[in-house]
Amino acid sequence: MRDSHGRLITDLRVSITDRCNYKCVYCRTGQHGAQYAELSAADYLRSIQIFLSLGIEKVRLTGGEPLLRRDLPQMVASIRAMRTRSGASPEVAVTTNGHLLEGLAEPLKKAGLSRVTISMDAVDPATFERITRIPGSFENVVRGIEAAQHAGLDPVKINCVLLRGFNDEQVEAFADFARARSVVVRFIEFMPLEEDRLWTPQMVVPLTEIVERIGRVHRLVPLSATVAGETARRYGFADGASGEIGIIAPVTQAFCGACSRVRLTSDGKIRTCLFSHREHDLAEMARKGASDDELRAFILGVIQTKEARHHIGEPGFLKPSRSMVHIGG
Numbered sequence: 001m002r003d004s005h006g007r008l009i010t011d012l013r014v015s016i017t018d019r020c021n022y023k024c025v026y027c028r029t030g031q032h033g034a035q036y037a038e039l040s041a042a043d044y045l046r047s048i049q050i051f052l053s054l055g056i057e058k059v060r061l062t063g064g065e066p067l068l069r070r071d072l073p074q075m076v077a078s079i080r081a082m083r084t085r086s087g088a089s090p091e092v093a094v095t096t097n098g099h100l101l102e103g104l105a106e107p108l109k110k111a112g113l114s115r116v117t118i119s120m121d122a123v124d125p126a127t128f129e130r131i132t133r134i135p136g137s138f139e140n141v142v143r144g145i146e147a148a149q150h151a152g153l154d155p156v157k158i159n160c161v162l163l164r165g166f167n168d169e170q171v172e173a174f175a176d177f178a179r180a181r182s183v184v185v186r187f188i189e190f191m192p193l194e195e196d197r198l199w200t201p202q203m204v205v206p207l208t209e210i211v212e213r214i215g216r217v218h219r220l221v222p223l224s225a226t227v228a229g230e231t232a233r234r235y236g237f238a239d240g241a242s243g244e245i246g247i248i249a250p251v252t253q254a255f256c257g258a259c260s261r262v263r264l265t266s267d268g269k270i271r272t273c274l275f276s277h278r279e280h281d282l283a284e285m286a287r288k289g290a291s292d293d294e295l296r297a298f299i300l301g302v303i304q305t306k307e308a309r310h311h312i313g314e315p316g317f318l319k320p321s322r323s324m325v326h327i328g329g
């Protein structure tokens with residue numbers, strides 16, 4: 001499946017709920033709950049099967065908080081039992097805040113989960129809880145990381161969004177955390193996708209600064225991309241310590257030219273970019289009785305409308321029609 005800019009679309013991100021048990025300050029206001037419907041597992045699975053038949057190879061389940069869905073392990077197992085166009089079992093990953101992972105890491109691994117990414121925006125408990133606005137969340141997430149490693153969901157990836165003046169002093173401590181815990185810590189630049197209107201270019205902590213600051217405490221060596229379309233710049237530690245640093249810089253070093261993603265929202269709408277203003281209602285077509293072939297033709301048409309790039313920071317930039325928690329990050 002290629003878009004009109006020649007990009008091969010191989011990654012599908014499916015939001016399976018837009019409910020969340022955290023109220024991260026840079027994501028949600030905390031005043032609203034879910035805003036969009038959730039579909040049945042069977043509905044998501046049918047869409048995923050159709051996307052796989054068109055060339056998707058990796059499926060990431062996200063939200064909202066995907067671990068809030070009790071049927072998550074069964075969904076993972078059902079996706080792993082599907083086949084890509086080349087006849088392989090698709091990779092299935094989950095992005096989670098980790099709050100419920102302690103009890104779910106083992107069942108998810110048994111269900112066939114390939115990888116887990118855990119969001120964690122500070123290694124200092126007080127700063128962490130100022131961000132999530134949930135008391136006790138830090139200890140829960142650390143236990144979730146340990147459970148994921150214990151279950152063999154290695155290497156565990158940690159996503160950290162840095163906000164200038166809020167948690168950017170955590171950069172060096174995160175590098176120590178990566179080394180001590182043998183995890184991949186990936187810093188993600190803050191994007192204008194929050195429910196509130198917090199974002200300013202000055203709040204973004206750029207890739208260059210992160211690399212320079214970590215480099216002052218631990219010498220870094222650049223690592224090559226593991227897959228085509230890799231969004232993270234990867235660095236190892238020159239002294240051979242375990243752990244890895246990744247930086248995802250959609251704002252200061254956009255990678256739209258290599259974008260291989262398409263998204264499905266919790267209510268079954270296709271989004272071709274995080275920053276899209278248009279959505280395409282696949283679930284509605286399915287509800288009206290469209291056949292698999294009709295849904296395939298619809299998806300192929302939608303992929304042709306995938307935006308060339310985002311316009312963050314440019315004059316006239318308009319925030320997208322939904323915020324991150326309601327798109328699926």
Ligand code: SAM
Nearest residue numbers: 063064065095096097119159190191193324329
């Ligand atoms: N609840 C899950 C979690 O916390 O990972 C999955 C959904 S969350 C929306 C997915 C990812 O998006 C998280 O890593 C979060 O930090 C990131 N995110 C949310 N808002 C963001 C923003 N405005 N800019 C960059 N990343 C953001």
